[in-house]
Amino acid sequence: MRIAKWTMLAGLMAATAWGQTGASLYRTKCANCHGAKGEGRAAIKDSSLLTAEAKQRTDAEMTEAIATGGKKKSSAHAYERKGVSAEQVKLLVQYIRELQR
Numbered sequence: 001m002r003i004a005k006w007t008m009l010a011g012l013m014a015a016t017a018w019g020q021t022g023a024s025l026y027r028t029k030c031a032n033c034h035g036a037k038g039e040g041r042a043a044i045k046d047s048s049l050l051t052a053e054a055k056q057r058t059d060a061e062m063t064e065a066i067a068t069g070g071k072k073k074s075s076a077h078a079y080e081r082k083g084v085s086a087e088q089v090k091l092l093v094q095y096i097r098e099l100q101r
Contacts, residue, residue, distance in 0.1 A: 020088060020091065021091065021095075022091040022092055022093075022094050022095025022096075022098070023095055025084075025088055025091055025092050025095070026092060026095050026096070026099075029079065029084070029092070030092065030096075033047050033076070034047050034048070034049050035047070035048070037050075037099060038050050038096065038099035038100065049096055049099060049100065050099070050100060054100070055100050059093050059097075062093050062096065063089055063090070063093055065077055066079055066084075066089050066092055066093065067079060067080040067084070067086070067089050068080055
């Protein structure tokens with residue numbers, strides 16, 4: 001258990017050491033479609049992360065959507081295949097939760 005905590009901490013430290021914060025990842029990977037503050041784009045259906053439905057999604061559902069495209073298997077997401085690590089996905093989920101407050 002102690003090793004797992006250190007591994008996770010090391011991963012987060014490495015991610016932030018290289019400027020990989022949830023905010024910076026969101027700006028480069030998500031903001032184009034979901035908007036700078038999660039408000040979405042009018043031209044893209046269901047792109048707001050601030051709706052009641054989006055806020056009700058669990059972290060696991062959001063993680064799956066970002067990493068693998070979720071239930072719809074959206075290739076626009078599926079960032080796991082595009083080199084985004086599990087730790088980076090976690091940072092994105094945490095940042096999106098901040099936007100939703």
